[in-house]
Amino acid sequence: MEDISEFIKKIEFEIDEIESETINPETKFRELEEWSSMMGLIFIALIDTEYDVTVNGDDLINCVTVQDLYNVVKSKIQ
Amino acid sequence: MKRVVYLSSKKRLIYINAISYFFPETSYNNTQIIEDYLKYSSPEDIKDVTEDSIFNQCGIRKRYAAEVEETAKELGNKSAKKFFDEWNVDPSTIDYIIFVSDALDYKGPTTACVMQYDLGLPETCGAIDVLHGCTGYIYGLSLAKALIFSGQCSNVLIVTADTPSKVVHPEDIDLRAIFSDAGATTLVSNQKIDGMLNYEISDFIFGTDGKGEKNLYVDRSATKNAADVKWLQQHEHIPGGLRRGRMYMNSPQIFLFALRKVPVLIEQVLEKNNVKFEEIDYFVLHQANGQMLEFIRKRLKIPEEKFIINIENIGNTVSATIPIALKEMIEKGIELKKGNKILLGGFGIGYSWGATIITV
Structure with a gap:
């Protein structure tokens, strides 16, 4: 799987209002001003289409930081 | 004996010629659906829900709702009557009506049959309901095209109308935010008509x-x-x-x-x-x-x-x-x-x- 910086770029691309490089691996994504339950769905859909991996709601609930989310995706690919 | 297949060398062209639509009078903004939600739930449940958060979830600020006794057929009829006026189409030229909806009036008769009478369409008109939702317009167009292509008729009226607001509980605010009631009428014909969409x-x-x-x-x-x-x-x-x-x-x-x-x-x-x-x-x-x-x-x-x-x-x-x-x-x-x-x-x-x- 590509490294986390590419993963972050893809996330930033989906969040319209966000300045690039606002997000880093330690970012707690639920604390972002733009966060909403729809954003959670968009994350799931993004991961589904980009990495062909299905992350479910429970996976997402267990993630706090962007790094956590990246790790879940990576583990599912392997 | 070998079967002979005749292929038409000339493709028969079929057109969307005109469209009109109708919205019911009543509409709700995001503040109103939050107020209605609170009648059935506690403020605690939606403390983060605001006008803007609803908009950010679905891109919607306003949706329509038919009156309690106003069915999808009524919205469809209103769009069709508007259509006849707006495009100056004579109802007697329609030879088939397709009503597409997930909210038919009855299990029987076919709602489109009732619409033939309501709209003053000719008695020689064919009438059919198509029970479909989000893909319904595509189905309506494909059936209209098939009917015309096979030479069964010339001018098909497709009426697509629905009333999802009637089946949404106000406590389901995410559904209430999205769904809206309306009707639309489309004319599909076997020829181009001057001044129309073609x-x-x-x-x-x-x-x-x-x-x-x-x-x-x-x-x-x-x-x-x-x-x-x-x-x-x-x-x-x-x-x-x-x-x-x-x-x-x-x-x-x-x-x-x-x-x-x-x-x-x-x-x-x-x-x-x-x-x-x-x-x-x-x-x-x-x-x-x-x-x-x-x-x-x-x-x-x-x-x-x-x-x-x-x-x-x-x-x-x-x-x-x-x-x-x-x-x-x-x-x-x-x-x-x-x-x-x-x-x-x-x-x-x-x-x-x-x-x-x-x-x-």
Whole structure:
């Protein structure tokens, strides 16, 4: 799987209002001003289409930081 | 004896000639749906829900609702009457009516039969209902085209109308935010008519996956698990009483379904019609949810100016979204040139999906 910086770029691309490089691996994504339950769905859909991996709601609930989310995706690919 | 197959050397052309639409008088903004929600739930449940957060979830600020006794047929009739006036069409020229809705008046008679009488269509007119939702407009167009292509009739009126507001509980604020009531009427003909749209309809593709049944459905709405007295009594306090059933939607599943299927749908309809992605001038997809459409647009790298999203002050009007969006393009002055290609795609309840391309 590509490294986390590419993963972050893809996330930033989906969040319209966000300045690039606002997000880093330690970012707690639920604390972002733009966060909403729809954003959670968009994350799931993004991961589904980009990495062909299905992350479910429970996976997402267990993630706090962007790094956590990246790790879940990576583990599912392997 | 060998069977002889005659292939027509000349393709028979069939056109979308005119569209009109109708919205009910009553509409609700985001503040009003929050107020209604609070009548059935505690403020604690939605402390983070605001006018703007609803807009950010679905791209909608306003949606319409029919009166309690005003059915989808009534909205359809109103759009058809408006259509006859607006386009100066004589009802006696219509020889087939297709009513597309998930909210038919009866199990029998066919709602379209009643509409023949309501609208003063000729007695020689054929009439059929098509029970479909989000893909309904595509089905209506494909059947109209098939009827004309096979020489059975010349002028088909497609009426797409729905009243999802009647089957949404105010406590389901995410559904209330999205769904909206409206009717639209489209004329499909075997010839171009001066002063009309004359959009040529090309080939269709379809898709169906019934395993999506319970991810978007109207429970207690017909013969399966029919509403009983106990169920109805539970909902007596709600305006309209949910007497026509209650809609359930698994939003994450529907979102993923759309995201997986829409790109394939687009690819297949382009291939079927031998048209390249870049040759499409406008994409008019079922207006399901503004956020979802925007996500699909970005995934497919479709430029904003080619991708129609008109949901903000209308909402998701089920089978009526595509004709309303097409008509609004003209009303907003988007200049369509001869030869422009518009891709139309519907997807949703069923699961069901379908698409075609029209040429200006």
